[in-house]
Every structure is written in structure tokens, then in C-alpha cells.
Amino acid sequence: MSKRGAALELAVLGLLHDAPMHGYELRKQLNSLLGWGRVLSYGTLYPCLKALGKAGYIVATEQKDVPARGRRARIVYKLTAEGKERFTQSLEESGPASWDDDNFGIRFAFFARTASPTRVRILEGRRSRLEDRLESVRLSAQRGRERVDAYTLELQRHGLESVEREVGWLTELIERERSGGYQDPPEDTSKPDTSKPDSSK
Amino acid sequence: MSKRGAALELAVLGLLHDAPMHGYELRKQLNSLLGWGRVLSYGTLYPCLKALGKAGYIVATEQKDVPARGRRARIVYKLTAEGKERFTQSLEESGPASWDDDNFGIRFAFFARTASPTRVRILEGRRSRLEDRLESVRLSAQRGRERVDAYTLELQRHGLESVEREVGWLTELIERERSGGYQDPPEDTSKPDTSKPDSSK
DNA sequence: GTTAGCATGTAAGGAGTTACATGATTTT
DNA sequence: AAAATCATGTAACTCCTTACATGCTAAC
Numbered sequence: 001m002s003k004r005g006a007a008l009e010l011a012v013l014g015l016l017h018d019a020p021m022h023g024y025e026l027r028k029q030l031n032s033l034l035g036w037g038r039v040l041s042y043g044t045l046y047p048c049l050k051a052l053g054k055a056g057y058i059v060a061t062e063q064k065d066v067p068a069r070g071r072r073a074r075i076v077y078k079l080t081a082e083g084k085e086r087f088t089q090s091l092e093e094s095g096p097a098s099w100d101d102d103n104f105g106i107r108f109a110f111f112a113r114t115a116s117p118t119r120v121r122i123l124e125g126r127r128s129r130l131e132d133r134l135e136s137v138r139l140s141a142q143r144g145r146e147r148v149d150a151y152t153l154e155l156q157r158h159g160l161e162s163v164e165r166e167v168g169w170l171t172e173l174i175e176r177e178r179s180g181g182y183q184d185p186p187e188d189t190s191k192p193d194t195s196k197p198d199s200s201k
Numbered sequence: 202m203s204k205r206g207a208a209l210e211l212a213v214l215g216l217l218h219d220a221p222m223h224g225y226e227l228r229k230q231l232n233s234l235l236g237w238g239r240v241l242s243y244g245t246l247y248p249c250l251k252a253l254g255k256a257g258y259i260v261a262t263e264q265k266d267v268p269a270r271g272r273r274a275r276i277v278y279k280l281t282a283e284g285k286e287r288f289t290q291s292l293e294e295s296g297p298a299s300w301d302d303d304n305f306g307i308r309f310a311f312f313a314r315t316a317s318p319t320r321v322r323i324l325e326g327r328r329s330r331l332e333d334r335l336e337s338v339r340l341s342a343q344r345g346r347e348r349v350d351a352y353t354l355e356l357q358r359h360g361l362e363s364v365e366r367e368v369g370w371l372t373e374l375i376e377r378e379r380s381g382g383y384q385d386p387p388e389d390t391s392k393p394d395t396s397k398p399d400s401s402k
Numbered sequence: 403g404t405t406a407g408c409a410t411g412t413a414a415g416g417a418g419t420t421a422c423a424t425g426a427t428t429t430t
Numbered sequence: 431a432a433a434a435t436c437a438t439g440t441a442a443c444t445c446c447t448t449a450c451a452t453g454c455t456a457a458c
Binding site: 206 | 419
Binding site for chain 2: 435436437438439440441
């Protein structure tokens, strides 16, 4: 759970930070958060929840008193104080791990709760990671060792273009970040229920 | 090796079909073929080569007679007749597996050796897979259950845009394919069709 | 009345990574 | 002389998926 698993852990912690939830619901949210084709299985989620429970970051409370007429007792997971601590600490981190392929997406998804300097560091880290990638691919294309038919070329061209766009996107975000943009309210940790004070920039 | 592993198997077979190679070289080629951040480890490659050998698709020949003055004896892998058979058969396949996330890239990389109707089927399959994805994300965004802050929204918007571009790319490729494109370059720039030849089914 | 969705889990296994182990050769 | 690259492998481990096991409720 030290490298990849951190992504799932953070995502679960973050979603439960928003609101307590049961496994089934959590999975749906996770699927749209982790996005794009990836579908998380229960075989991953439930053991992860168990581990987080054992670590003391979450507690499971069974809804047996209010079974809502016939409905199966659902197990609702809730963040502990340690869990909240862990989550906020994780959000402060801005080392290389925070901008690798596996973590960047989740880190970005929680940007609203991340401090602005941290956001910039992560965005820049991600950008230079992608730029390194572009560089090495361009070099190896120039050295021209490999198979070159029209399709291989097209695949390479398309890949290059996609990554270039990604870099452009990141650059825009960084600039917006630097000019105050995206303005978020300075983190709300007290209120358990948010009544949508402000959603548009 | 039945589902995901098929991708690596196909890639190895395809590269060895081009030319016999030793493991180290193979890995480098594989890395640029599988592309983008993915770096294949020896811990995956060598066991795979062993399995392919056991299956009779490749043979390993040690270069002991010509150690090229001091150079460590390299083990060169070569396709057998069965391996060639297997490779060409694999290239004919155009079922759902050929356009999933894990295989599409490799299938595309070997398009130059794939029959044109097969190419079209794979491209169309891939496109409709992505379109399904777009659809479901758009729906869930409309139903609007999830967390909505500026960053989550931006992430979603960007993801949507990327997939849309991908779909556009595929559409272009399909059209080019239908008008003879790529292999034997008729270099047809006239483009007489302003009317849609109907791409959706 | 049967399909689809809700709900919680476990067991087995696959694919791949990291770290280890070893050593020669070329470049800086 | 050191560092990078060439070269081949193995063992342990991790993350995740698939398939299984169970059963209820709502819609069609």
C-alpha cells in the first residue's frame, strides 16, 4: 500500500471526508473519480476498507437500528480524527509521487482542499514529467532506430500530440493559479454539512 | 496469459517477426512500442520469453560460437513456424478484445501487417467503445450526483475533451481507411465527398 | 416472473514491479 | 577511476480482477 495503494487510500479518505458512506456507494463515487474505463472491484475496495479500519483511519458502523423497512443493513464508513489528520497531511505532500501517473488524477480531484502553493508545485511537477517524456520520445524518433511504417508513425505522432496538449493544459492551469484564479474558499473543515455557499468562480 | 498477457505476447511475436533479437534489445523496442511511461521490466519479459519458448512459438539460440571478442554470450530469440502462424492468426482477430484499452495500441502498431477490413473493424470497435464511455460520463454528469467544485469540473471537462479528440482521430483514420488510405499511398487529396458516407450504426 | 440494481464479502490467481544477484564493456 | 550501458536472470511482493457466494427490492 506504499505506492500505488496510496492513491486508493487517499481517494477513499477524501470521499469519506466529504460524507460518511457505505461500500456500494463509495465504489460508484470512486469509479467516477478514478475515471475513464477503470472500474474498481469489490475485491479491491472491501479489503482496503478493512485495512483502513485496522489502521484506525475509519470506523465502520452498521445500520441495524434503522434498517429502513426490509432494506439490508448497510455498513457505513466514517472518518476518524486520525483519518482526517492523515487526509490533510497527505494533501500537503508535493513530492514526485504526487505527480506520477497513478496519483496525479486523485491529487487534482482534491485540489479544492489543497493549498495553492502545493497545487502549483504538483502541476509543475506533472508538467516537467510529461516534458521529459516528450523529450525522450523525440530523441529516440530522431535517432530513428525503430520500425517505421505509416501506422507506427501515426501512432507516435498522435501520442506526441496528446501529451503536448496535456502540457498545454497544465500550463494554462499553472498560469490561472498564479493569477489568483479558480479562487477557492480557504478550506472548510468544521461544518459536516455544506449548504453550497459558493460554487461558481 | 489469456487476456492482458496476450498483449505482451503479441508484441514480442511481432517484433521477433521483424527480426530475431536478444532480450535486452527486445525490451527497448517493447518500451517504445508499448509507449508512454510504461517501462517493461525484465521480471516480466524473461518469464514471458520462457513461456513462449515452452509453447513452441520461439526458439532461443545462444551465440557461443561467435562471442564477438569478450562480449557476453547473448541469447537470440527467433520465431518458429508455429510462432509465425500464431502471429498472423492473432492479427486476423477483430473481436472486442482487440479494441480494449490494453490491446488496441499494440494492434494498431501492427496495422501495416493487418488486413484492411480487420483494421476498419478494430478502429470502429475502438471508437464505439469510447463513445459509450463518453455517453455514460455525460449522463452521470447530467444526473449530477457528485461533488462539484471548480477542479473536479475541470478534470471532468478535460477528460471529456481528450476522449472526444480520440474519437475524432479514429473517425479520420476510418475515413482514410475506407478511401484506400495508407498502405498503398494513392495520395488522394481531391476529397470529392462532402456528403457523409454514413459512419454511425 | 425475471431482469436490473442494491448490498457485502471471500478465494484464487494473473500480470507486473522492485530488489536482488552477477559480471563485462564502453564512455566520460 | 567512475559511471553508464550492456546483458541475463530469480524471488518476493503488490495491486487488482474474476469468479464465487448470498440475498433483498424495485421495475418492467
